[in-house]
Amino acid sequence: MKRIEVKLSLSVVAPLLDVIRRLADGFSEKLAAPQQMGDIDDEFRDAWVAELITGQTADVKALLALFNDEFFSEGIVAFDEDNAEPIVRACAAVRLRLRDVYLRGLGDDTLEGGDVEIDDLSEDVRKAFMCYLFLATVQELIIQHLVSSIIES
């Protein structure tokens, strides 16, 4: 099984986990991003949304499971063919929620371009933006090294 290990800076990443954990509870209640369901009946819509929420909750749990004892003792997280898919999806979910909760004030063009003056941001927004960038890096790492296993799974 292909596996990659990444050593992270505890002092940089640990505070970002607080941001993710604060958002985590909300993932069992509503979708990371609102979806347009179109002309489907209410019962079907409810079942549809409930299954999406179940999936995103499990994905975020897999993301948080990365930061286990090994991470807090060695700073190491490991990605493999089993956890790559839920984690890369969870990163998308959390990034969408970060935008919704903390980063809307930056504007979508700024967010998409990434041209943000970190020092000008308030503490909460700065931490959220750092988290947003960190999760993008996790996604890029997974896509770079484990894309084949995700596509073929």
Place this chain on the structure above:
Amino acid sequence: MVSSVKSSPSTETLSRTELQISGIWRVVVLNDPVNLMSYVMMVFKKIFGFNETLARRHMLEVHEQGRSVVWSGHREKAEAYVFTLQQWHLTAILEPDETH
């Protein structure tokens, strides 16, 4: 309408005959400012089996024009694709293909 409220959209409810609406439906992916281009391409490859060139073409269409029709066909299968795209947190909608 729904055979069972508790059944999952990806299994029983999506296979119900009530949704076999005639006509052709489009699966459309809309742009968002959050998801990475590489992520969107990966999702297209995984869900639709697109090769690199086709995945890139659709991703750029989403990015530059705000939307891309990634699949069209019968309603039931189109709904399943929309559901799967939404599981991957892409903004996906279903619309009738009025050219048919």
